[in-house]
Amino acid sequence: xxxxxxxxxxxxxxxxxxxxxxxxxxxxxxxxxxxxxxxxxxxxxxxxxxxxxxxxxxxxxxxxxxxxxxxxxxxxxxxxxxxxxxxxxxxxxxxxxxxxxxxxxxxxxxxxxxxxxxxxxxxxxxxxxxxxxxxxxxxxxxxxxxxxxxxxxxxxxxxxxxxxxxxxxxxxxxxxxxxxxxxxxxxxxxxxxxxxxxxxxxxxxxxxxxxxxxxxxxxxxxxxxxxxxxxxxxxxxxxxxxxxxxxxxxxxxxxxxxxxxxxxxxxxxxxxxxxxxxxxxxxxxxxxxxxxxxxxxxxxxxxxxxxxxxxxxxxxxxxxxxxxxxxxxxxxxxxxxxxxxxxxxxxxxxxxxxxxxxxxxxxxxxxxxxxxxxxxxxxxxxxxxxxxxxxxxxxxxxxxxxxxxxxxxxxxxxxxxxxxxxxxxxxxxxxxxxxxxxxxxxxxxxxxxxxxxxxxxxxxxxxxxxxxxxxx
Amino acid sequence: xxxxxxxxxxxxxxxxxxxxxxxxxxxxxxxxxxxxxxxxxxxxxxxxxxxxxxxxxxxxxxxxxxxxxxxxxxxxxxxxxxxxxxxxxxxxxxxxxxxxxxxxxxxxxxxxxxxxxxxxxxxxxxxxxxxxxxxxxxxxxxxxxxxxxxxxxxxxxxxxxxxxxxxxxxxxxxxxxxxxxxxxxxxxxxxxxxxxxxxxxxxxx
Numbered sequence: 001x002x003x004x005x006x007x008x009x010x011x012x013x014x015x016x017x018x019x020x021x022x023x024x025x026x027x028x029x030x031x032x033x034x035x036x037x038x039x040x041x042x043x044x045x046x047x048x049x050x051x052x053x054x055x056x057x058x059x060x061x062x063x064x065x066x067x068x069x070x071x072x073x074x075x076x077x078x079x080x081x082x083x084x085x086x087x088x089x090x091x092x093x094x095x096x097x098x099x100x101x102x103x104x105x106x107x108x109x110x111x112x113x114x115x116x117x118x119x120x121x122x123x124x125x126x127x128x129x130x131x132x133x134x135x136x137x138x139x140x141x142x143x144x145x146x147x148x149x150x151x152x153x154x155x156x157x158x159x160x161x162x163x164x165x166x167x168x169x170x171x172x173x174x175x176x177x178x179x180x181x182x183x184x185x186x187x188x189x190x191x192x193x194x195x196x197x198x199x200x201x202x203x204x205x206x207x208x209x210x211x212x213x214x215x216x217x218x219x220x221x222x223x224x225x226x227x228x229x230x231x232x233x234x235x236x237x238x239x240x241x242x243x244x245x246x247x248x249x250x251x252x253x254x255x256x257x258x259x260x261x262x263x264x265x266x267x268x269x270x271x272x273x274x275x276x277x278x279x280x281x282x283x284x285x286x287x288x289x290x291x292x293x294x295x296x297x298x299x300x301x302x303x304x305x306x307x308x309x310x311x312x313x314x315x316x317x318x319x320x321x322x323x324x325x326x327x328x329x330x331x332x333x334x335x336x337x338x339x340x341x342x343x344x345x346x347x348x349x350x351x352x353x354x355x356x357x358x359x360x361x362x363x364x365x366x367x368x369x370x371x372x373x374x375x376x377x378x379x380x381x382x383x384x385x386x387x388x389x390x391x392x393x394x395x396x397x398x399x400x401x402x403x404x405x406x407x408x409x410x411x412x413x414x415x416x417x418x419x420x421x422x423x424x425x426x427x428x429x430x431x432x433x434x435x436x437x438x439x440x441x442x443x444x445x446x447x448x449x450x451x452x453x454x455x456x457x458x459x460x461x462x463x464x465x466x467x468x469x470x471x472x
Numbered sequence: 473x474x475x476x477x478x479x480x481x482x483x484x485x486x487x488x489x490x491x492x493x494x495x496x497x498x499x500x501x502x503x504x505x506x507x508x509x510x511x512x513x514x515x516x517x518x519x520x521x522x523x524x525x526x527x528x529x530x531x532x533x534x535x536x537x538x539x540x541x542x543x544x545x546x547x548x549x550x551x552x553x554x555x556x557x558x559x560x561x562x563x564x565x566x567x568x569x570x571x572x573x574x575x576x577x578x579x580x581x582x583x584x585x586x587x588x589x590x591x592x593x594x595x596x597x598x599x600x601x602x603x604x605x606x607x608x609x610x611x612x613x614x615x616x617x618x619x620x621x622x623x624x625x626x627x628x629x630x631x632x633x634x635x636x637x638x639x640x641x642x643x644x645x646x647x648x649x650x651x652x653x654x655x656x657x658x659x660x661x662x663x664x665x666x667x668x669x670x671x672x673x674x675x676x677x
Contacts, residue, residue: 021551021559022566023544030570033577077581084578084612085585088528091520097527098502101495107649149650157653280506283523287502294499313646316492317543319527320534324544373549418549427654 003039007341010035011386014332024378025321028328029080036076036335046073076335083330087323091283092198097319098286099191102271102293103145104311106264109297112141112154114260116162121248122257128230128237130166131173132223134159135180139219140261142184144268144293146191148413152181152421156428169236170433172229175441178421179222182413185376186406187215189271189289194282195322195380196402199329200388203399204282208275209467210399211406214456218407221448229444263299267292276470322377329381342389349390359394360457363387363401364408371412375420379409403463404456410449414442473628474640480625481540484618485645488537491530498526517601525608532615536622541645560633567627575619582612 001009010031017027047070053063087093119133126132134155142151155177163173185192188208197204230237271289274280280288297303336342354362370379384405391398413421422438429438456462505519538544551559589606596603632640647655 017566018547019550020562020566021546021548022563022570023539023546025544026571026574027566029574029578033574072580077577078585080577081581081585081612084582085609088532088608088611089524091524094523094527097495097530098499101499104649149648153650153653279510284502284506284519287499288506290495290499291503310646312492312495313489314648315495316488316530316534317538317541320531320538321543321545323531324535324538374547375545377545378547424650424654427650 002340004340004344006035006038007336007339008344010332010336010339011341018374024382025324025328028325028332028382032328032331032335033076033080035339036079036331037074039335039339040075040079042075045075046070049073079334080331083334084327087326087330090198090326091281092194092204093323093326095194095204095282095286096191096322097315098283098290099146099189099194100318101311101315102286102290103147103150103191104314105290105293105297105303105307106267107141107145107147107150107154108302108307108311109293109300110302111260111264111296111300112137112151113158114256114300115140115264116155116158118253118256118260120162121253124240126227127234127239128226129240130159130163130168131176131226131230131237134163134173134176135219135222135226138177138180139183139187140264140268142181143187143190143215144264146184146189148182148184148421149424151184152177152424153428155181156425160425160429160433164430164433166240167238169441171437171441172236173441174422174425174429174433174438175443175445176222176226178414178419178425178438178442179410179445182410182421183215183219183222185413186211186218186410188212189268189275189282189286190406192376192380192406192409193402195377196384196405198326199381199384200398200402202402205275205278206399206467206471207402208272208282209470210463211403212272212276212466213462214403214407214452217455217462218410218448218452221452222445225444225448263296267296276466322381325377325381329385332382333385342386345386346389346393350393354394356394356396357457359390360396360404363390364404364453367405367408368411371409372415372418375418376409376412379412380405397464399467400456400460400463404453407449407453407456411446414446415439473632477625477628477632477640480621480628484536484540484622484625487618488534491533494526494530498523498530501526517599518603520598521596521601521603521605525603525605528608529611532611533618535615536618539619539622539626541642555637556633556639557637560630560639564627564630564634567623567630571623571626572620575616575623579613579616579620582609582616586610586613 014027014031017031018024020027047067050063050066050070053066116133116137119136120130123129123132123136137159138151138155141154142148145151156174160173160177163176164170184190188211190211193207193211194204196202197207226237267289270292271285274288275282275285294303297307349359367379367383370383374383387401388398391401413419416422416439419439419442422435422442425438426433426435501522502519505516509515551562554562586606586609589609593604594606594609596605629640
């Protein structure tokens with residue numbers, strides 16, 4: 001068996017071991033070390049000290065110790081520690097705990113209900129007003145927090161009963177909430193894009209700039225769909241009677257917007273703007289965002305000791321989860337490429353005679369399928385690096401690929417069997433809303449994700465215009 | 473056995489939680505750097521080093537706490553269909569086969585790495601301030617040792633489960649907001665969900 005074949009064996013064994021449900025970080029670590037021990041095995045080098053002692057004619061315990069030391073003299077251990085340290089000192093990943101902390105603080109700041117009622121009143125003359133308001137609330141809130149679960153449950157508590165009360169179609173209403181809440185992983189500043197940047201070596205700043213318009217495009221498509229469907233099928237989103245709409249004076253509406261929409265929008269724009277225009281590194285902007293989130297929470301009188309403590313502890317747990325996964329993955333993948341496994345995969349894919357478009361379709365299809373059993377963190381940290389060497393061959397910019405992946409992973413939150421967004425919503429929704437209705441409601445939005453992906457392929461300028469304009 | 477589990481859990485939780493407050497230090501420290509650079513035109517020489525030292529320490533030390541709360545991500549789509557006893561047997565095997573060798577390697581190789589760094593009191597190369605980083609490299613060992621200690625507790629958990637057929641109950645811990653809401657049905661978060669969004673609704677009126 002040649003080295004590259006052993007590399008493929010290593011990958012195969014790893015995929016089998018995922019099924020055993022052991023924490024993946026440690027599986028990666030152990031397989032990396034075991035196969036690395038084999039790959040870097042060099043008897044001459046490892047037992048050099050022992051050989052020297054034998055030549056000198058030394059005897060006894062000293063020789064035995066040198067012999068045992070030989071076993072631990074494998075270069076894999078240095079590699080392992082170096083990879084671990086490079087995760088610890090990674091300048092991109094430093095932003096992860098800060099953005100997480102900002103998200104945890106903002107999601108506890110009681111802002112959602114104000115935001116939703118304000119946006120509803122502002123949009124009340126628009127067809128499907130409540131759904132539009134729900135979608136924009138989800139989008140903004142998910143963008144600020146960068147986390148999917150919380151916004152879906154919060155909106156499931158607030159907006160779903162309100163929409164059902166207004167006789168909205170159950171599927172339609174739940175689809176809006178799931179799709180809107182999932183947008184947060186795409187629109188920057190999102191944590192998933194930071195993780196992609198660290199995993200692929202792409203510039204996080206360019207990635208953020210590139211993701212902005214695709215994110216807005218998808219949100220725009222969603223809103224258009226909601227409005228058009230509300231016009232075409234009024235029974236899905238009945239118009240409120242004049243009585244229900246009520247009358248809110250303009251001055252009061254403006255005040256509501258100033259106190260709910262503006263602070264959150266300013267927070268997002270300040271964080272994103274300072275990153276895009278190079279005023280601050282993502283880490284610095286994230287810490288400013290975290291401080292801003294604390295201030296916001298304090299202004300809304302939501303900053304209690306309990307909430308602060310919860311946020312701090314949760315930040316630690318999530319950071320540790322993501323970063324230990326990186327430790328395992330970087331050790332694993334450097335051994336994998338040292339064995340030449342990457343090379344073999346590249347040769348295989350080249351042998352398939354794909355062109356750029358068929359390669360992209362195949363790659364996205366694989367990532368879509370991986371989204372069924374796995375979470376985004378595993379897909380990005382472990383599997384995306386396998387695709388990276390192929391991108392060069394097919395002339396695909398890793399930046400462009402990253403945006404496609406972020407779009408694609410929207411679907412993994414919305415399709416069974418691992419549709420996290422749908423499950424969260426089901427968990428909190430009134431019992432009359434069935435899981436199947438939620439899935440049905442998500443389907444139209446999935447079509448728009450695919451449309452957005454095709455649009456990006458046809459007009460790559462949607463991705464490249466902003467980064468190229470700002471950074472040349 | 474249960475006492476061992478609880479003792480170790482309490483210990484790693486205490487250590488992890490104590491270090492988790494570094495996130496506030498990180499936020500305020502970096503915030504100070506931005507302020508100082510733009511308002512006083514005086515960028516600090518230590519902010520960059522501080523950011524990764526705090527972040528690296530945070531996740532290395534937090535790893536054991538995260539393990540104790542079962543928060544390291546698993547591919548559990550088959551795993552959760554199994555009986556607890558089967559889960560525990562598989563897990564016990566993999567702790568012995570994967571976890572301990574891997575983490576022991578980290579502890580020993582990390583120890584060598586850190587002691588070299590201590591040998592010449594290594595400082596950071598990123599700024600003239602000469603921020604020391606030998607203690608930061610020691611965090612490799614600290615993190616690994618905490619992991620080993622927690623690993624003992626995890627093995628005990630598996631043993632208890634193999635014997636009794638049920639996983640020992642977890643200690644209560646902070647949960648994600650969505651889980652809190654799912655558990656409580658959202659009663660404590662939103663008083664009258666139906667009020668909000670109706671035309672005259674909105675809490676602050």
